[in-house]
Amino acid sequence: xxxxxxxxxxxxxxxxxxxxxxxxxxxxxxxxxxxxxxxxxxxxxxxxxxxxxxxxxxxxxxxxxxxxxxxxxxxxxxxxxxxxxxxxxxxxxxxxxxxxxxxxxxxxxxxxxxxxxxxxxxxxxxxxxxxxxxxxxxxxxxxxxxxxxxxxxxxxxxxxxxxxxxxxxxxxxxxxxxxxxxxxxxxxxxxxxxxxxxxxxx
Amino acid sequence: xxxxxxxxxxxxxxxxxxxxxxxxxxxxxxxxxxxxxxxxxxxxxxxxxxxxxxxxxxxxxxxxxxxxxxxxxxxxxxxxxxxxxxxxxxxxxxxxxxxxxxxxxxxxxxxxx
Numbered sequence: 458x459x460x461x462x463x464x465x466x467x468x469x470x471x472x473x474x475x476x477x478x479x480x481x482x483x484x485x486x487x488x489x490x491x492x493x494x495x496x497x498x499x500x501x502x503x504x505x506x507x508x509x510x511x512x513x514x515x516x517x518x519x520x521x522x523x524x525x526x527x528x529x530x531x532x533x534x535x536x537x538x539x540x541x542x543x544x545x546x547x548x549x550x551x552x553x554x555x556x557x558x559x560x561x562x563x564x565x566x567x568x569x570x571x572x573x574x575x576x577x578x579x580x581x582x583x584x585x586x587x588x589x590x591x592x593x594x595x596x597x598x599x600x601x602x603x604x605x606x607x608x609x610x611x612x613x614x615x616x617x618x619x620x621x622x623x624x625x626x627x628x629x630x631x632x633x634x635x636x637x638x639x640x641x642x643x644x645x646x647x648x649x650x651x652x653x654x655x656x657x658x659x
Numbered sequence: 660x661x662x663x664x665x666x667x668x669x670x671x672x673x674x675x676x677x678x679x680x681x682x683x684x685x686x687x688x689x690x691x692x693x694x695x696x697x698x699x700x701x702x703x704x705x706x707x708x709x710x711x712x713x714x715x716x717x718x719x720x721x722x723x724x725x726x727x728x729x730x731x732x733x734x735x736x737x738x739x740x741x742x743x744x745x746x747x748x749x750x751x752x753x754x755x756x757x758x759x760x761x762x763x764x765x766x767x768x769x770x771x772x
Contacts, residue, residue, distance in 0.1 A: 488686070496667070496684045528718075528751035535684060536721055597762055600728035615721035622755040 460633040464584045467628025468565050468646040475509055475559040477502070480552040488542070495538040502557050502566065503531030509559050510651065526651060529623045530557070530564055533647045536615030537568035540645070544580070545570040549640050562652050569644040577631055577641040583613060584629050592620035616645075625649050661700075663693055668716075670694055675701045676710040682718035691726040698730045705739040713757075714747040714772065724756060728763060735764040743768045 470476070479498055481491070507523045534555060541553045551571040558565045572580065587595065596617040603612065619625040625647040632642045661672040668681035677698060685691050701709040711727075719727075734740045742764065746753035748771050761767045 492684075492686050493666075496682070524749075525751045531718070532720075532752065535718075539684075539686070539720065593759075596759060600725065600759075600763060601732065603725055604729045604732040612721075612725070614725050618721055618724060618756065622752075622759070 462581075462631045463628065464581070464630075465588050465628040466626040466646075466648065467630050467644075468567065468626075468648050470556050470565075470567060471558065476557060477505060478554060478556045480554045482550075482552045491542055492539075495535055495542060498538060498555060499531045499535035502534045502555070503527040505557070506530045506559065506564055526564070526649070529625075529649055530566060533566050533619050533623065533625060533649065534568075536619065537566060537645055537647065540615065541568050541570035544572050544576060546573050546576075546640050549634075549637060551640075551642065562650065564649045564651060565646055566649070567644055567646040569642055571634075571640050571642050574639050574641060577643060580643060581629075581631065587613065587616060587620075587627070592617045596621050619647055623649065661697060663697060670697065672697050672700065675704065675707045676712060677701065678712045679716035681716065683716065683723040684718065684720045685722060687722050688725065691722055695726050695730060698726075699733065702734060702737050702740060705737060708741040708743055709734070710743045710745060712745045713753065714745055714750070717750055719752055719756075724759075727760060731760045731764045731767060735766070741768075742766070743770065746771050748772065 481494065486494075504527065507527045510523055510526060534557070538553070538555060541555075545553055549571050553568065553570045555566070555568045596614065599612060599614055599617065603614075616627060620627060628646045628648075630644045630646075632644075634640050634642065663670045665681075665685075668679070668683050670680070671678045683694075698711075731742070734742045744757060744760070744767065746757055746769060748754065754771060757769050761769060
């Protein structure tokens with residue numbers, strides 16, 4: 458039996474609406490090559506989403522809104538993939554997965570990767586911190602600390618930016634592996650509202 | 660004039676103006692260090708306004724956001740620095756994230772075109 462723990466507004470993959478899943482085996486390529494792949498995959502997901510956006514409103518508004526949503530999906534996918542590549546436990550044969558789902562009024566991007574148990578514990582503590590605090594304030598504090606040279610090993614500027622600048626609702630799920638107690642799979646989900654997309658009313 | 664170029668980006672320092680172009684997704688502070696150093700060169704001659712032209716910087720990852728934050732904090736802590744950012748309404752991250760730099764440095768002047 459798998460032991461799971463969820464934090465925040467974790468969104469399960471439903472598989473009921475339009476969706477797309479990509480998987481990477483990170484042991485097969487050097488980091489630099491994989492890093493390039495983050496950008497290519499994120500750009501692809503951003504482009505993919507625009508194909509399915511409902512065409513409400515005037516033409517100019519639609520164009521601007523699509524551009525906003527496309528950028529937000531690309532940014533979120535890129536950041537989640539970067540985190541997964543950085544923190545992925547390489548000694549296990551579990552791929553990094555990115556999943557995108559389109560519902561009528563929101564988009565979900567979720568990324569899963571495996572992490573060593575101590576790393577997972579630190580991440581849980583950070584996640585609880587994010588959920589209790591004000592993301593915009595935490596972002597500023599983090600940047601001041603980073604400039605002063607006291608940056609923590611896990612900066613999470615990407616996660617805080619998703620919440621603060623893109624109105625994304627984040628959630629996390631940690632799954633223990635039945636056979637490998639030293640390794641967990643962490644899945645981060647980001648839900649982006651489409652109707653209230655960043656800049657939609659601008 | 661100085662230039663830093665990568666597969667998806669180009670950065671050019673011309674007097675006290677730094678032009679950014681393309682998509683910046685480098686993997687962390689080490690990879691961003693040469694760009695941050697180029698930005699810091701503009702702080703050597705206080706008095707002349709420093710301009711960061713980001714109008715065609717289409718994408719910036721969180722490590723890039725941190726690099727700009729570090730520069731803005733350093734500029735804020737120097738006396739007599741006038742820092743201007745020129746940005747575009749057509750690039751979604753500009754309106755969304757540049758305001759955070761202004762919170763770090765209230766005297767920062769941002770022009771969205």
